[in-house]
Amino acid sequence: MAREPRTSPIVPSYGESSLADLSASILASLTGNPAGNVLGLPEAARVCLLIIDGLGLEQLRAHQAAAPFLAELAFNSRPLTAGCPSTTVASLASLGTGVPPALHGMLGYQVAVPGEGRLLNGLRWPKDIDPLAWQPRPTIFERAAQAGVPAVLVSPAAYAHSGLTTAALRGAEYRAADSLGALAALTCAAVGESDRALVAGYHGDLDNCGHRYGVASPAWEYQLSHVDRLAEQIAGNLPYGAVLYVTADHGMVNVGPDDRIDVDAEDTPLRDGVTLLGGEARFRHVYAADGAADSVLATWREVLGERAWVLSREEAIKEGWFGPPSAAVSDALAARIGDVVAACAGNWAVVASQAEPLESGLLGMHGSLTPAEQLVPMLSPAR
Numbered sequence: 001m002a003r004e005p006r007t008s009p010i011v012p013s014y015g016e017s018s019l020a021d022l023s024a025s026i027l028a029s030l031t032g033n034p035a036g037n038v039l040g041l042p043e044a045a046r047v048c049l050l051i052i053d054g055l056g057l058e059q060l061r062a063h064q065a066a067a068p069f070l071a072e073l074a075f076n077s078r079p080l081t082a083g084c085p086s087t088t089v090a091s092l093a094s095l096g097t098g099v100p101p102a103l104h105g106m107l108g109y110q111v112a113v114p115g116e117g118r119l120l121n122g123l124r125w126p127k128d129i130d131p132l133a134w135q136p137r138p139t140i141f142e143r144a145a146q147a148g149v150p151a152v153l154v155s156p157a158a159y160a161h162s163g164l165t166t167a168a169l170r171g172a173e174y175r176a177a178d179s180l181g182a183l184a185a186l187t188c189a190a191v192g193e194s195d196r197a198l199v200a201g202y203h204g205d206l207d208n209c210g211h212r213y214g215v216a217s218p219a220w221e222y223q224l225s226h227v228d229r230l231a232e233q234i235a236g237n238l239p240y241g242a243v244l245y246v247t248a249d250h251g252m253v254n255v256g257p258d259d260r261i262d263v264d265a266e267d268t269p270l271r272d273g274v275t276l277l278g279g280e281a282r283f284r285h286v287y288a289a290d291g292a293a294d295s296v297l298a299t300w301r302e303v304l305g306e307r308a309w310v311l312s313r314e315e316a317i318k319e320g321w322f323g324p325p326s327a328a329v330s331d332a333l334a335a336r337i338g339d340v341v342a343a344c345a346g347n348w349a350v351v352a353s354q355a356e357p358l359e360s361g362l363l364g365m366h367g368s369l370t371p372a373e374q375l376v377p378m379l380s381p382a383r
Helices: 019-031 057-062 068-074 088-097 140-146 163-169 180-192 205-213 218-237 293-307 313-318
Strands: 046-052 110-113 118-121 151-155 173-176 197-203 243-247 260-262 274-277 283-288 308-312 340-344 349-351
Touching: 019 046, 019 088, 019 140, 019 197, 019 243, 046 088, 046 180, 046 218, 057 068, 068 218, 088 140, 088 163, 110 283, 140 151, 140 197, 151 163, 151 180, 180 197, 180 218, 197 218, 205 218, 218 243, 260 293, 283 293, 293 308, 293 340, 308 313, 313 340, 340 349
Parallel strands: 046 197, 046 243, 151 173, 151 197, 260 349
Antiparallel strands: 110 118, 274 283, 283 340, 308 340
């Protein structure tokens, strides 16, 4: 029998305390729909959601001196689970639609395009795939607008027309902000423009610092301090009665040089029977050749052993990795999931040094089901 990790994975708490539940509850609090308000958020006419890419709850609590405003809010806060995989594409789609990955279908950084023998990279969207066809569910911004609540998204100009924005966050008026000052000013202004409002602001540089320099590096800590000041400025300048929620799409772990398993190494069998390797280093979607799924599953379990939770597609769906077990995953969306999925434990990563040289060289990574990656904050200053 293959060895398994000594700890259990953090399976996302869909329907109770996940990112999808946060956005669904925010919409419900704005539209007076108690049935949709799973988190029991207070009714509000104006809500601001600040999304800090890469701000895991464990990292915030471990670096309180760098972020005193957010750390104080986090002291007795309720943690949320990001969802599976714990990565930007999936999490922004969960926040944008209010449903889990099993239903919105944005199932990772790179997933198979069924029947085409290629991968879709959610951050580098291919021009020949329509984002609306890939993710047709209405977003919370579209639903807010239908309910008479103006919706605004404040984010860098580069993402205004991206495939990810169109698929996951469409329906809001897009206002470009390429600095922390602009993000604070434009977000506060948008909230104050009307009596009802849903405004989301996105900041991605903390995640970038973590990837390049590592969590807890000086660069990362300095950036965290800037993020703390951003949140404090927005909280202090929102109009009376407006509610602010601060959250993140995932946390992060540092992966050392000795914690990397390279599928492109000459002496590994991890490519045997594999037609496509998707996901990312901390969470892999493994697509097998016809008839090879069982052998690929056995090989990955044997090679990775205690270093990853390795399940078949059917097992992962049944275990509730991508959505609650009660959620019916369509055949079309299930085909985007690997025949085998591998979620790394500890600080391990399954890199692909030849196929993914940029991603394989990152110091900070995410995607898996560990507390450091799954647990994200839900912070709300008292008004």
